[in-house]
Amino acid sequence: MKPYYKLLPALLPFVLFFAGGIVLTVLQSLGMMNPLVHYTSMWTAYKIVLTHSHFLVSILFSFYVALVSSTIATVLGTLLAYTMWKLPLRLHAKTVVYKIPLVLPHIAVAFITMIFLSRSGVFSSLCYHLGITATMEAFPNLIFSRYGVGEIIAYSIKETSFVALMAVSVLMKFDKRYLQTARQLGAGEIRIFFSVVLPHLKETLTTTFLILFIYSFGAFEIPYILGNSSPGMLSLQVYDYYFKHDLSQRPVAMALLVILFLVSSLLAYLYFKISNKLDKGGM
Amino acid sequence: MAGLWFVFLFPLVVLVIYSFAGRWTFPSLIPDTMNFRTLTYFKANGYKILTHLGSSFLYSIVAVVLSVFYSLVPAEFLSRADFKGKKLVESLLLAPAVLPVMTFSVGIHIIFIRLGLADTHFGVALILSVYSYPYMLRALISGYKTIHPDALVCARNLGAGFWQILWEIEIPMLLPALTAGSSIVFLVAFSDYFLVFLIGGGSVPSYSGYLFPFLNSSDWSLASGLTLLFILLPVLLFVVLDLTVNRLYRKWM
Amino acid sequence: MIFCVVLFLFSCQAQSPEQVPLNYDKALKQARGTSVNFYMWGGSATINAWVDGYVAHSLKDKFDITLNRVPMDASVFVNKLLTEKQAGKKKGAIDLMWINGENFKNAREADLLHGPVANKLPSVTHYIDAKSVAFDFGFPVENYEVPYGKAQFVFIYDAAKIPTPPNSFASLKTWIMENPGKFTYPQPPDFTGSAFIRQVFYATTGGHEQYMNGFDEQLYVEKSKAFWAYLKEINPYLWQKADAYPKDIAALDLLFERGEVTLNMSYHQANASNKIMEGKYPDTVRTFVMSGGSIYNTHFTAIAFNSPNIAGAMVTADFLASPAAQLSKNTPKNWGDFTVLDMAKLDDKSKKAFAELDLGVATLPLDVLNQHGVPEIPAAYLTRLEADWLRIILGKK
Numbered sequence: 001m002k003p004y005y006k007l008l009p010a011l012l013p014f015v016l017f018f019a020g021g022i023v024l025t026v027l028q029s030l031g032m033m034n035p036l037v038h039y040t041s042m043w044t045a046y047k048i049v050l051t052h053s054h055f056l057v058s059i060l061f062s063f064y065v066a067l068v069s070s071t072i073a074t075v076l077g078t079l080l081a082y083t084m085w086k087l088p089l090r091l092h093a094k095t096v097v098y099k100i101p102l103v104l105p106h107i108a109v110a111f112i113t114m115i116f117l118s119r120s121g122v123f124s125s126l127c128y129h130l131g132i133t134a135t136m137e138a139f140p141n142l143i144f145s146r147y148g149v150g151e152i153i154a155y156s157i158k159e160t161s162f163v164a165l166m167a168v169s170v171l172m173k174f175d176k177r178y179l180q181t182a183r184q185l186g187a188g189e190i191r192i193f194f195s196v197v198l199p200h201l202k203e204t205l206t207t208t209f210l211i212l213f214i215y216s217f218g219a220f221e222i223p224y225i226l227g228n229s230s231p232g233m234l235s236l237q238v239y240d241y242y243f244k245h246d247l248s249q250r251p252v253a254m255a256l257l258v259i260l261f262l263v264s265s266l267l268a269y270l271y272f273k274i275s276n277k278l279d280k281g282g283m
Numbered sequence: 284m285a286g287l288w289f290v291f292l293f294p295l296v297v298l299v300i301y302s303f304a305g306r307w308t309f310p311s312l313i314p315d316t317m318n319f320r321t322l323t324y325f326k327a328n329g330y331k332i333l334t335h336l337g338s339s340f341l342y343s344i345v346a347v348v349l350s351v352f353y354s355l356v357p358a359e360f361l362s363r364a365d366f367k368g369k370k371l372v373e374s375l376l377l378a379p380a381v382l383p384v385m386t387f388s389v390g391i392h393i394i395f396i397r398l399g400l401a402d403t404h405f406g407v408a409l410i411l412s413v414y415s416y417p418y419m420l421r422a423l424i425s426g427y428k429t430i431h432p433d434a435l436v437c438a439r440n441l442g443a444g445f446w447q448i449l450w451e452i453e454i455p456m457l458l459p460a461l462t463a464g465s466s467i468v469f470l471v472a473f474s475d476y477f478l479v480f481l482i483g484g485g486s487v488p489s490y491s492g493y494l495f496p497f498l499n500s501s502d503w504s505l506a507s508g509l510t511l512l513f514i515l516l517p518v519l520l521f522v523v524l525d526l527t528v529n530r531l532y533r534k535w536m
Numbered sequence: 537m538i539f540c541v542v543l544f545l546f547s548c549q550a551q552s553p554e555q556v557p558l559n560y561d562k563a564l565k566q567a568r569g570t571s572v573n574f575y576m577w578g579g580s581a582t583i584n585a586w587v588d589g590y591v592a593h594s595l596k597d598k599f600d601i602t603l604n605r606v607p608m609d610a611s612v613f614v615n616k617l618l619t620e621k622q623a624g625k626k627k628g629a630i631d632l633m634w635i636n637g638e639n640f641k642n643a644r645e646a647d648l649l650h651g652p653v654a655n656k657l658p659s660v661t662h663y664i665d666a667k668s669v670a671f672d673f674g675f676p677v678e679n680y681e682v683p684y685g686k687a688q689f690v691f692i693y694d695a696a697k698i699p700t701p702p703n704s705f706a707s708l709k710t711w712i713m714e715n716p717g718k719f720t721y722p723q724p725p726d727f728t729g730s731a732f733i734r735q736v737f738y739a740t741t742g743g744h745e746q747y748m749n750g751f752d753e754q755l756y757v758e759k760s761k762a763f764w765a766y767l768k769e770i771n772p773y774l775w776q777k778a779d780a781y782p783k784d785i786a787a788l789d790l791l792f793e794r795g796e797v798t799l800n801m802s803y804h805q806a807n808a809s810n811k812i813m814e815g816k817y818p819d820t821v822r823t824f825v826m827s828g829g830s831i832y833n834t835h836f837t838a839i840a841f842n843s844p845n846i847a848g849a850m851v852t853a854d855f856l857a858s859p860a861a862q863l864s865k866n867t868p869k870n871w872g873d874f875t876v877l878d879m880a881k882l883d884d885k886s887k888k889a890f891a892e893l894d895l896g897v898a899t900l901p902l903d904v905l906n907q908h909g910v911p912e913i914p915a916a917y918l919t920r921l922e923a924d925w926l927r928i929i930l931g932k933k
Contacts, residue, residue, distance in 0.1 A: 006360035009353045010376050010420065017413040018379045020394075021387030028390060035622065054931075084287070091284055097291045103517055105474030107491060108510045111498045112294045115301065115507075120794035122297060125312055136796065137717060144780040144787075211381060218383025220477045225498055228723075228780045238385055244611050244725075246642070247618050254390065261386040268381045272374040306815065308794060316815075331588070396623040484616060485575065485606040486629040496578045496607055501790040501816070505581075 022261060029254035036248045045251035049259065054231065059259065061231040065148045066217040069155035074209050076156070077163025082197060084164070085171040101161040106154075110225035113154040117142045143226060150226035151233065155216045166208045170201055203274055210271040214264045234260055295514075301507035321508035331493070332509075336516065338404070338488040342479075343472035345408035350419040350468045351461070353412070358423030359453075363432060373424075380417035387413070388478055395482055402486035410482045411472040418471070419464035426460025427453075462524055470517050560656055560854065564599065566847035571602040573845075574852065576634035577727075578607020579786050582810050586870045595855060601848050606630075610639040611725070617648040617840055628842035631849040636835040637673045638915040640681055643838065650839040650846055652679035657850065659857035665878040669834055674748070674914025681836035682853040683876035685865060688832040688905050689731050689825070692792065692800035692808045692898075696820040701799070704827045705739040709770055711799075716773040718798045722788050723781035723930075724922045728803045729788075731831055733767070733925055734913055739828045740766045744910045751916035760921075764928055771929070778929075793817070803833075805905060806872020809896025813869060822898050829910035834876060859886045868896035 024033070029046070031039040039045070049055045084095045101109065116122045124139040133139045143150040174197070182192045223233040232240075234256060241253035301307065302321045304314035325332065361373055379387070388410060392401070400406030430453065438448050454461070476491040483489060494513055497506040572595075578584055584605065592603040606629075608616075613633055620628045635643065643649050654660045654669075660682060669683045670676065693701045702711040712719045722729030738744050741759035771778040775797050782788040785802070792800035793816055802808070802823075811817040837856060839849040855861055859882060862875040872895065879887055895901070912918075 002364055002366060003360065007357045007372070009355070010357035010416070013349075013353050013413045013416055014376055014379065017391060017410070018387050021389075021391035021413075023390070024394065025386060025390030028393075033393065087284065095284075095287060097288055100291050100295070103470065103521070104514060105476075105491065107474075107476055107495060107498060108513055111506060111510055112298065114498075115297065115503055116294065118794070119796055120308060129312060141776055141780075144776065144782070146779045214381060214383065218385060220385060224477075228783060235383070235385055238389065242389055243615055244609075246615070247622060257386050257389055260383055264382045264386065268378060271381065272370075272377075276370045276374070328588075393619070393623055396620060396625055399625075402629045484629055485608050485613070486573070492607075497581075499784070499786050500579070500581060501786065501793045502581060 025254050025257050025261070029251050029258050031251045034247060034250060036246070037251055038248070039251070045255040048252055049255045055237065055256065057231040058234050058237050061148065062217050062234040065151050065155070065233065066213045066215075068148075069152045069159060069216050070209050070212040072152070072156045073159030073163050073212055074205055077160045077208075078167050078198075078201065078205060080160065080164040081167030081171060082193065085168060098161055098164055101158045102165065104158070106158070106219070106221040107225060109158050110150075110154050110222045113150055113157065113226060114143055117150060117153060119143075144228055146228070146231070148227065148233075151216075151223050154222045154226055155212075159212045159216070162212065163205070163208050166204055167201055170204045171197070174200055203277070207271050207275045210267050210274075214267050214271070218260050218264055295511070298507040298511050301503050302511060304504050307503075321504055324505055325508065325512075332490075332512070335488045335490045335493040336512075339473050339479075339490040340516075342404050342408040342411065342487070342489075343469050345405070346411040346415060346472040347419075347465045347468045349408060349412035350416040350464070353416045354420040354423050354464070358420055359427050361420075362424045362427035376420060377417040379414045384414050384478060388481055392481055401482055402484045404487055407479050407483045407487050407489075408472075410478050411475060412468075414478070415468040415471045418467040422460045422464030422467070423457065426457040429460075430456050466521060466524060469520065473517060474513075560658060560850065563847040563850040567845070567851045568600045570845050570848045571604055572848040572852050573604045573606055573629055573631045574633070575606045575608050575613045575630045577609055578605075579784065580804070580807075582807075582814075583871050586865065590864050590870060591856070591861065594861070595852060599851050599855070601851060603852065610635050614639050614643050614648065617643065617842070618646055620842060621646065621648060626842055627844045628840055629844075630840040631843040631845045632837050632839055632852050634684065634835065635681060635838050636833060637912070638918050640672050640677075640836065640838065641675045641915045644675070644680060648841050649680045650841050650843060650849075651681075653839055653850060653853070654679040654682045657682060657854040657857065659854045659859075663859060663877045663881045664857065665881070668878070669836075669876060672834065672836065672915075673912045673918060674750070674916075677836070681838040682857055684835050684837050684856055685862075685873040686832060686834050686876055687803050687873060688805045688909055689728075689735060689801065689803050689830045690805050690808075690823040690900065691825070692802060692821060692823050693798065694818060694821050696818065697798055701824050703824060705736060705766070708826075709766065712770050712773045715798070717775050717777075719770075719773075720775035720778070720781060720788065720791070720797055721801065722785050723783055724925050726784045728785040728801060729781070730918065730922055731803050732801055733921055734918065735826065735829075735831055736766060737763050737913070737917075737921060738831070738910065739826065744829065744913065747913050747917055748911070750914060751920070756917065756920065760924070764924075767925075767929055804873065806868045806896050806899045808898035809868045810872060812898055813896070817898075819897065823900055825900065825905070825908045827908070830905070830908050831912055832905075832909040833912045863889055863893075866890065866893055866895075868894070868899060872896060872899060874902075 027033055030042040031037045031045065041047075080098065084092070084098065087095065104112075114121070118124070119136050119139050119141055124133065124136065127133045127139055128135075142153070178196055179192055182196050187195070218235055220233075220235040220239065223236050224239070227233055227236060238253045238256050238260075241249050241256070300314065303317050303319065306316050307314035357376070361369070391410075395401040395406055395410070400409060434452065435448060438452055443451070474491065476489075476495060479487060479489040479492060483492070485492075490513060494506075494509050497509055500506065574587070576583075576587070584607070587603070587605050592605070595601040595603050610633070613630060614635075617628065617630065654677070664683055672681065691701065702708040721732040724730040724733060737760070740762045746755065746759075774781075775791070782791060788797070788800060791797045793811075800808075805823065808817060808821050808823050812819050812821055837853045839846060839853065843849050856865075857876065859877060862877050863886070865871050865873050866875050875890065877890075879890065882890070
């Protein structure tokens, strides 16, 4: 008989607080546990969420921001990892500086993005001196933009480092001699990257992409500093309805969270499926 | 290579410059005026800053301790045993770190209030440990995989007890994994803003909560200085941890 | 060892003295050696510094009270109290809070405040004219909040960039259209942004008197047509073509400070002088009010129903309303917020001190402000305006 009881300490946070928290979110979205809620039907909160366009816009907007930032991060991170890996071995220790964004707290990254990208910020001043823009107004408004540019860039900064980290760990196990062989056979650099290196990274990149997508879809701190609430990220809507409206509106916040949970769980399921396959496939 | 260093260090350099800037408006490439206002502020508010840093430190450390408590024994089990549905269990246990934090924390908030855990340091440490323990679990699973089970069988045959094995064999061999896991959990807990705000309710001082209003203000000089301080602590911790563990390791092995 | 740490953390909750002091003298005694958690909007570094500095030190020296300032928006901490009430939390974390307007109304209607308490405090009974603080945005105070200060809405501009600013809403509209992208206002329900639209409401619908008798749906619907028309007209000429509004007054301050917009506003009449003194604004910055009137309001402090230290909160609230604190608060270097004290009730020395205050180079003189001051609208209109603004101007269906 296997000592399954050994799992008990981990079940404490998982069942009690995590699973328990999710269950409570669902219950509260149905209007329960809240004496101030007088809904005629359990599903009223969901009806409200699904019929008011600004919620749907929020969900789509969050999707868009997550997609764009994760894609940018994956592309840039891979290129970064590849470039660093190709460097001679003695320089490898010095590349550690790319890990800096990983250590930065999210609110710090949001602040740095703001001072660089705001109309009166560092990049704008640079553009002025380079002659690209003539005035402050000529520089596009990136921070308070309705296209979520600020959030996308802030997420991309942190996420690129993460992708690079993941990619480098895979590349480290890859034999560089494959590259030499391909080069000897006459393949160009680009061809080598796409046909020899990339297939190796495919699964890691997919799982990393999924993790980053889930994260940027539902996170709060960066949009809170850089974002607007119209349209807003889903997390900002939840914050608004939970902290700034009276208690009878809470089920709406909970319903939004349940939707967030369902979408994230689906993607998480994909993530675990692929990463488990990776482990089994012996690397 | 130089490009790499420039790209990643430049933002920090700018933060440092901003900390000493008085007025720095468009389109100047360097501040128009410079002063030590930020340092004066640090000195005048030193007590407050240290209290907030200390508080964040405290609940982060407790979160690390909790995560070890949750993960140590299960990690051992999961690293060795193989059973049907093992992948499922492992995936489920890692889920809290993968899914967005808001999904379970906002729901459980009301229970925390009823249990009296809201507005307390322990409550904050608790909720932080829930979403950060997976990092420790993963690290320890890898760590355990490096310990050959035969070594433990040997020790048991020689008469070593459970605690003795734990303290003299497992923990030393797990030290790299423990360090890695602790660093991540600590970093995650220390940098967090939302959960501390939600469960702490303003009563639990935190450096992230202290820093936050400055980031939204127009006082970029103070904000930059305080942000650098925020970054400094985890970096220092990593360096210290790295050095001491390496030294200890060399001594023990 | 872990167990000890856990125990230690559990005890990290605030220690609380015995409850239910009946009067101020008892409160004074019970408050000694305790700490008071003061929840207030933290968006102004100046105000924070004054509270952390002068107020905290005075409370410690005079009454042996440790003040603990917690930055939090009023709507958020009222929400917190509501949650705590629903969860049955008898001892909360909030002692005193800085509150007024619709937040006060919401708190009263949900029975979240301890009181009546203002009539027990010497500063209030001796120096304040009860009639002047009987209503808060048209809602009866009934001694459930303690007067703290008076603020008036002003516009801010740089005289070096704009020699003659528009001084009526009609000329403001023209100015906005002639200077596209150089003006905006914080998105309601930000306090200042909401006040701005109330100003526009008064100006476009014929003044404030008609609204003083409580909420009238028909009147509102009829009159607001002109109001929405005005806002919609200026929309395309606002900063960002109104694609985005600054999310709060701090964001608008940032835009003004960095020159992205050239008109600013504040519900804090000495704000501009403050910023000039801090070196943030050039010293050519000045304030002005609209000829149609500028809204003023009284703001208050109140005690939470589940405060763990009601005695300490009472002493703190009384101190904040005392002549010494009010004088300090009125000094532009500290905050510049106007006093709620009735000058006629003060002694000659205090009267002189107030009269001789230099309110700051950018602050308008008291008589100008008083001349143009108009009272705030009843809270029900405020809530309605904010909700409709989100719906009509922002298009949130």
